[in-house]
Amino acid sequence: MENFADRLIAKIRQKNSCVVVGLDPHFKLIPDTVKQKPIISHKPSLEYAARVILEFNIQVIDLIAPHVGIVKPQIAFYELYGWWGVWAYAETIKYGKYKGLIVIGDVKRGDVPSTAEAYADAHIGEVHIDDIVETAFAADAMTVNPYLGTDSLQPFIQTARKHNKGIFVLVKTSNPQSGEFQDLTCGKKKLHEIVAEKTNEWGKDLIGKEGYSAVGAVVGATYSHEIELLREIMPSAYFLVPGYGAQGATVNDIKYCFNSDGLGAIINASRSILYAYNTSPWKEKYGVKAWKYATQEAIIKMNAEIGDMLL
Amino acid sequence: MENFADRLIAKIRQKNSCVVVGLDPHFKLIPDTVKQKPIISHKPSLEYAARVILEFNIQVIDLIAPHVGIVKPQIAFYELYGWWGVWAYAETIKYGKYKGLIVIGDVKRGDVPSTAEAYADAHIGEVHIDDIVETAFAADAMTVNPYLGTDSLQPFIQTARKHNKGIFVLVKTSNPQSGEFQDLTCGKKKLHEIVAEKTNEWGKDLIGKEGYSAVGAVVGATYSHEIELLREIMPSAYFLVPGYGAQGATVNDIKYCFNSDGLGAIINASRSILYAYNTSPWKEKYGVKAWKYATQEAIIKMNAEIGDMLL
Numbered sequence: 001m002e003n004f005a006d007r008l009i010a011k012i013r014q015k016n017s018c019v020v021v022g023l024d025p026h027f028k029l030i031p032d033t034v035k036q037k038p039i040i041s042h043k044p045s046l047e048y049a050a051r052v053i054l055e056f057n058i059q060v061i062d063l064i065a066p067h068v069g070i071v072k073p074q075i076a077f078y079e080l081y082g083w084w085g086v087w088a089y090a091e092t093i094k095y096g097k098y099k100g101l102i103v104i105g106d107v108k109r110g111d112v113p114s115t116a117e118a119y120a121d122a123h124i125g126e127v128h129i130d131d132i133v134e135t136a137f138a139a140d141a142m143t144v145n146p147y148l149g150t151d152s153l154q155p156f157i158q159t160a161r162k163h164n165k166g167i168f169v170l171v172k173t174s175n176p177q178s179g180e181f182q183d184l185t186c187g188k189k190k191l192h193e194i195v196a197e198k199t200n201e202w203g204k205d206l207i208g209k210e211g212y213s214a215v216g217a218v219v220g221a222t223y224s225h226e227i228e229l230l231r232e233i234m235p236s237a238y239f240l241v242p243g244y245g246a247q248g249a250t251v252n253d254i255k256y257c258f259n260s261d262g263l264g265a266i267i268n269a270s271r272s273i274l275y276a277y278n279t280s281p282w283k284e285k286y287g288v289k290a291w292k293y294a295t296q297e298a299i300i301k302m303n304a305e306i307g308d309m310l311l
Numbered sequence: 312m313e314n315f316a317d318r319l320i321a322k323i324r325q326k327n328s329c330v331v332v333g334l335d336p337h338f339k340l341i342p343d344t345v346k347q348k349p350i351i352s353h354k355p356s357l358e359y360a361a362r363v364i365l366e367f368n369i370q371v372i373d374l375i376a377p378h379v380g381i382v383k384p385q386i387a388f389y390e391l392y393g394w395w396g397v398w399a400y401a402e403t404i405k406y407g408k409y410k411g412l413i414v415i416g417d418v419k420r421g422d423v424p425s426t427a428e429a430y431a432d433a434h435i436g437e438v439h440i441d442d443i444v445e446t447a448f449a450a451d452a453m454t455v456n457p458y459l460g461t462d463s464l465q466p467f468i469q470t471a472r473k474h475n476k477g478i479f480v481l482v483k484t485s486n487p488q489s490g491e492f493q494d495l496t497c498g499k500k501k502l503h504e505i506v507a508e509k510t511n512e513w514g515k516d517l518i519g520k521e522g523y524s525a526v527g528a529v530v531g532a533t534y535s536h537e538i539e540l541l542r543e544i545m546p547s548a549y550f551l552v553p554g555y556g557a558q559g560a561t562v563n564d565i566k567y568c569f570n571s572d573g574l575g576a577i578i579n580a581s582r583s584i585l586y587a588y589n590t591s592p593w594k595e596k597y598g599v600k601a602w603k604y605a606t607q608e609a610i611i612k613m614n615a616e617i618g619d620m621l622l
Contacts, residue, residue: 024426027440044441076422076429080438082447083398090394110456111387111419112486112553115335118387127391129338130355136393145421147458148484149491173459175423180460180509184502186495191502195492242423 003208004141004166005216005238009263011069011102017303018263020104020240021064022270023073023092025053029275031291034059050084053077057092060274063292065099067299070266072104072240093139102140104240108170109156110145116152120159124167141166143218143240146195150202157202157215166214166238169199171230174220174243192226196233203237212238212263219257221249221267227256231264239265245272245302251309262310273298314519315452315477316527316549320574322380322413328614329574331415331551332375333581334384334403336364340586342602345370361395364388368403371585374603376410378610381577383415383551404450413451415551419481420467421456427463431470435478452477454529454551457506461513468513468526477525477549480510482541485531485554503537507544514548523549523574530568532560532578538567542575550576556583556613562620573621584609 001007012018027049036042038051061071073096078089096103109119121127123142126135144156144167156167172182172192182192189197196217203215213236219227221243231239239257243249244267257265273295276282282294312318323329338360347353349362372382384407389400407414420430432438434453437446455467455478467478483493483503493503500508507528514526524547530538532554542550550568554560555578568576584606587593593605 044443046438046440046445046447049438049440074422074426074429076420076426076433079433080429080447081440082433082445083394083401085433085447086397087394108420108422108456109387111385112484115385115387118385118391122387122390122393122396127357127360129357129360129392132355134357134393136357136391136396145419145456145458147456147481147492148486149488149493151486151488152484170458173423173463175459175462177460177462181458181502181506182460184497184505186497186502191492191495191497194495198491 001164003206004160004164004214005212006208006210007140008070008102008166008238008266009210009212012263012266015067015069016307017068018266018306019068019299019302020070020072020266020268021060021068021273021299022106022268023057023060023071024077024270024274025056026077026275027052029278030056031277031288033289046081046084049081050088053081053085054088054091057088058095059292060295061096061099061101063295064273064299065101067303070102070104071096072106072268074106074270090137093137104168105137105139105142108143108145110148110152112148113151113155117155120155124165125159125163141168143168143170145170146198150198153202157206160214161206166216168216168218168240169195169202171196171199171217172219172223172226174222174247178220178223193229193233196230199237200234207236210263212236216240218242221253221257222247224249224253224256231256231259235259240268241265242268245269251305255309258310267306269302273302312475314517315471315475315525316523317519317521318451319381319413319477319549319577320521320523323574323577326378326380327618328379329577329617330379330610330613331381331383331577331579332371332379332584332610333417333579334368334371334382335388335581335585336367337388337586338363340589341367342588342599344600357392357395360392361399364392364396365399365402368399369406370603371606372407372410372412374606375584375610376412378614381413381415382407383417383579385417385581401448404448415479416448416450416453419454419456421459421463423459424462424466428466431466435476436470436474452479454479454481456481457509461509464513468517471525472517477527479527479529479551480506480513482507482510482528483530483534483537485533485558489531489534504540504544507541510548511545518547521574523547527551529553532564532568533558535560535564535567542567542570546570551579552576553579556580562616565617566620569621578617580613584613
């Protein structure tokens with residue numbers, strides 16, 4: 001298997017899209033037509049919610065797979081339904097991979113080294129039970145939190161190397177108060193700039209044929225001013241960019257996430273694609289019953305917007 | 312239901328112990344006598360590993376419950392076995408609560424606000440599915456990562472308030488390189504001191520009758536020099552202190568975690584209790600077959616050591 005960044009770039013070229021669809025299921029927003037499908041139980045329960053979520057994800061993946069090559073389930077929205085929800089998370093990853101997509105587990109894990117090793121093995125590695133080898137979630141990549149330092153990230157980096165997987169380090173997050181700690185000035189640099197320097201270092205030994213590393217960075221589209229400098233500090237890191245769409249960032253905000261080769265960033269949208277039926281102009285045009293048309297048009301529109309900007 | 316800190320203190324007094332037993336199952340280290348118990352499947356598989364882990368936890372909880380009032384399952388070691396592992400995690404929490412223990416979910420979650428809300432509801436809150444209310448994991452408290460800032464922690468704080476649960480914010484972690492970012496000097500203070508100040512603020516509205524807050528802090532026993540100042544910055548935060556035992560910290564290192572009232576800290580040990588059979592003097596005395604005696608003596612010894620220090 002190839003270096004993760006090379007696989008990512010090949011997929012971006014194949015689909016002609018650098019969009020990541022965030023699979024963030026909100027039970028309330030899932031159309032009733034989907035909810036009627038799971039036959040095992042129609043009574044509200046954790047199992048029922050999990051089955052609905054999986055059915056929704058399968059329908060979404062079928063819809064978007066011709067247009068995008070990357071999906072990113074956010075595990076929080078699955079943990080919400082307990083271990084049944086985590087079952088739906090695991091099955092979603094499986095289905096995404098079966099459809100040829102690259103799946104990024106948005107899990108934002110981080111812990112002391114021995115624990116980080118278990119997280120890495122769980123999400124992008126493998127587990128040994130007596131004489132057999134199994135995989136728990138087997139995503140292609142995962143997001144990680146850097147607060148605990150280099151030794152806490154080494155297990156993720158080593159597991160990524162061993163299995164040709166990727167990691168994305170939280171550098172500058174998209175939420176309104178991300179600057180509270182991330183923008184603190186430490187000496188002459190901001191904390192997130194120091195984390196960016198380290199991320200660049202962590203990725204140096206994992207650079208693929210295309211010049212990009214399997215160690216990427218999460219950089220919020222909502223902080224367009226910081227992006228140029230971060231691109232400079234981490235020239236070979238792939239940026240995973242949240243904040244587009246529902247969180248307010250536009251195509252102008254993400255311009256500097258890309259290198260001059262037109263590569264270097266994947267742009268995430270979740271709610272604005274999954275629940276496009278709920279926003280203009282599709283709300284008026286289609287409504288919830290024809291949600292699939294809304295989602296399909298939303299993804300095609302987002303591809304076109306970013307494609308035009310990259311021309 | 313009472314404020315989490317008041318419940319915690321009542322439990323500490325009831326058991327006369329401020330020890331937390333970390334339920335970190337390592338499949339390889341679980342004694343064979345335990346492995347032979349789960350009858351559903353004896354073939355190595357994720358399900359089998361999860362059933363073994365749950366059986367081990369039940370036996371450990373039964374052993375330690377007369378001596379300690381708090382357990383802390385580390386979810387990484389359950390995620391390692393996929394959704395089956397997460398099932399064992401959920402069942403472990405249930406069993407711990409059934410035996411009257413306070414259960415801290417060591418999950419170190421942290422994300423943008425809308426996602427953090429899902430994590431909070433999953434681990435210490437509740438979830439609404441149509442017209443029913445369910446709980447996913449329902450621990451008494453959870454650990455959280457502060458890197459994303461105040462808005463990312465508000466959902467945890469609000470959920471803790473609503474359900475009388477607790478949170479423990481990672482302030483200064485126990486791993487060797489925790490200082491890499493956490494000790495950076497920002498202005499006149501170290502990053503972890505600034506996080507400590509915020510943690511103290513976040514907890515101000517959640518102080519119980521005993522003067523302690525439901526917003527606590529994770530402070531590694533391995534950094535005894537930092538502890539005195541952190542105790543001063545966060546006078547009403549309960550400290551969850553990892554690093555005792557297997558990670559090398561001793562009773563002298565944790566002295567300053569406590570206030571003069573003998574309260575203010577709970578001390579975690581995982582491997583040194585669960586796998587006591589594997590360390591001296593119990594290795595020689597009992598060996599793996601009599602692992603229960605080793606675990607029991609180890610917990611009694613740890614209680615005594617800390618009890619003597621607090622006299």
